[in-house]
Amino acid sequence: MFDKAALIRTGLAPQSPAPDKSLDPRVSVDLAHLRKLEPRAKTLSFLPRQPANSALNGRHASRMRGRGLNFEELRDYLPNDDIRAIDWKVTARTGKPHVRVFTEERDRPTLIVVDQRMSMFFGSVLNMKSVTAAECAALAAFRILDQGDRVGGIVFGDETIAEIRPQRSRRALDRFLASLAAANAQLHAEAPNVTPVSLDDVLTAVARIAPRNHLILIFSDFDVISETTRKRIRGISQHNDLVLGLVSDPMADDMPPDLRLAISDGRLQAEIDTGDQTVQRSLRDMAKGRLADVLDWKRSLGVPILPLSAGEDSLSQMRRLMGLGPR
Known part of the structure; x- marks a missing residue:
């Protein structure tokens, strides 16, 4: 008899069907959509030598670099x-x-961590944050395997964590993409209200799988962080090459003054009127405060950060942030 917890950790647990979202690629991604990103990923590079204006330039020295x-x-x-x-x-x-x-310089194992909790199921311009995170993670996974390095990942939703240990194999990559698509499929408006998996617990799993000498990419909106989160980020970065993909929505920077929002936790519903200056200021300060806390890790911890927007094409902004220019 299979251990259900083990199946969840490896991303093999059966998933309950989610309501049909018509597979709008701005709202939901499936395995076929993620696989179609492979040719586009060849325009990226995650090797240590980065363009001078790349956000990844100047990462702390890692002893697991690549070749030569x-x-x-x-x-x-x-x-x-x-x-x-x-x-x-x-x-x-x-x-x-x-x-x-x-x-x-030897081959470098890479762990790609992707947040697919309900806090990521939001978008006001182009994509849901969950879609941007999934696409950027898939692009990175394709390119890293193509560079000859081992790739694996952790995909976490509100209730599950799928762990795929880094391997230099297409099978491991396919398992990662399948876990990513399955987690994304669980995001829908009728999803039950549950206490989501803690980011701190995910970071504990990251430290266990990648204790040292890994490239670690984390794509998340970093919802609900604390001093414990900061300490775990610092601990991971001291022994690994860590890059944070901070996914946000343009509304966090420019909240319309006349917007009426109906929000629900699946049981209770409330209406928010951003025409109320006090409400608008509170929402803006809350969103910007969390983003500022994460962005400050670049200064205080020396961790490179890719500020990713759900309002922009995934590949285009990754290329810009990595100093590669237009395609």
């Missing part, structure tokens, strides 16, 4: 150093022997 040799440092010659590593130009200029130190 990576220049680490120039330092004084020490006993037992290989004399072939001596930099004769620097030695002649300084009058002291110096050596160039390189680290071997």
Whole structure:
């Protein structure tokens, strides 16, 4: 008899059918849609060497980089150093022997973490945040496997967490995409009101699967964060190459002043009128406050952040943020 918890962790648990959303790709993504992104992913690069204006440029040094040799440092010659590593130009200029130190670049396991909780099921311009996160994650997964690196992921919804450990295989990639499509299919207006999986619990799983020397990409709106979240992000970033894809909606920056919203938790319903200046200010401050807290991690923790918008094409903004320019 199969262990249900184990099936959920591996993304193999059967999913209950969700209401038909007519598969509008702005609202919902299926496996076929994600697979169609593969050719477009070839225009991206997640290798250490990034364009000067890339948001990923200057990531902290990782010892699991890719292929060949990576220049680490120039330092004084020490006993037992290989004399072939001596930099004769620097030695002649300084009058002291110096050596160039390189680290071997090996294949780099990558873990892609994707948030598909109900907080992501919102969009005011183009896509739902959940769609933008899913598309960006799929683009990254295709490109990383194509670069020859191992790829896996964690996909989490309100009630489930699917874990796929990094492997250099198409089968692992397909399992990741299938888990992503299944989690996205559970997002709909009639979804039951439940206490969602905590981001802190997900980060605990990330630390367990990728204790060190991984590239970790997290695509989320980072709903409900705390000082514990910050500490876990810091711990993960100290031993891995961590990049945060912060997914937001344009409404967080520019909330219409005359909007009436009906919101529901599946049982109770309330109406919000943004024409009320106090209500509008409270909503704007709440949204911007959370975004500001996450963006501050770049300064305080040195973690690169990709500010992704649900109001823009996924590939186009990833290319812009990575300094690659128009296609």
